């Protein structure tokens with residue numbers, strides 16, 4: 134079993150003086166950290182990866198992610214989502230979660246809200262151990278409810294049933310309600326919206342439709358490939374009258390709905406047609422230890438470089454604070470002069 138030898142045996146301590154959370158120069162509190170723990174993936178989704186094999190991968194030792202996470206939490210991060218690449222490919226994931234679950238947020242002293250985003254391919258075997266290690270919630274990315282469309286998008290045959298079993302195992306392990314994220318691409322899976330609604334209602338999962346963003350390795354994105362919020366909502370309304378649900382938190386990205394009979398929950402996440410940058414509370418750590426202040430940043434901030442040069446925790450914390458202060462006000466998708474980020478979603482961490 135991999136050991137996280139430098140892991141803290143005690144939670145990060147709350148400072149004695151009044152605590153001021155991480156805040157960017159636009160007044161947004163940054164409470165949500167996404168850590169990509171690998172940029173390897175066992176899928177090659179058309180909207181994310183290139184079809185070519187042979188990519189280079191970069192991963193840090195799990196103990197280094199833990200040390201960095203601990204410093205972020207000490208600065209006021211309350212939610213940590215482990216992502217990738219495919220996080221369930223990483224040995225030591227369970228141990229990392231066990232250590233992260235020991236941390237307490239400085240403001241409230243509560244445990245972290247600890248989540249994983251996975252494609253579900255390896256979930257059946259790991260769900261119970263993830264829960265036992267202290268995972269709070271899980272999101273499964275699944276872009277179709279029929280096996281054929283699913284294989285066409287993921288470019289992996291015979292995984293659909295495994296993902297179904299993974300979702301059931303997560304529910305059985307007590308990781309429910311499981312969220313299922315579907316990126317909607319015109320011409321690929323926009324016929325799946327109503328079948329997904331039925332899936333939500335039958336299986337007790339929260340389905341969230343996400344607009345396709347220009348973050349893929351290939352050049353597939355055009356404005357026409359995006360199925361916008363208004364169109365998704367219109368299709369949901371055709372199924373049954375929608376009832377809007379209140380947001381769970383101020384930084385929530387999904388607009389939430391149920392139906393007039395109260396069965397099923399659907400979220401629509403519209404970063405392209407209804408950008409929510411004004412409420413953004415996120416920051417990302419890439420699998421090679423760089424901070425990304427926005428999915429669409431043109432820059433990486435090399436936190437790991439500071440650590441490799443022997444930076445003490447206080448130096449790393451100062452670097453994080455300075456980087457957060459440089460967080461962009463908003464993205465510019467669809468505007469003239471928009472530049473696609475140099476790295477795709479699989480490298481940044483979704």
Ligand code: SAM
Nearest residue numbers: 181217218219250251252274345346348478483
């Ligand atoms: N492998 C894990 C998974 O499948 O959930 C985690 C990594 S994946 C990059 C994280 C999320 O990003 C997935 O829900 C995926 O659908 C989403 N994603 C990837 N590329 C995207 C794009 N161009 N636009 C919108 N969502 C995207």
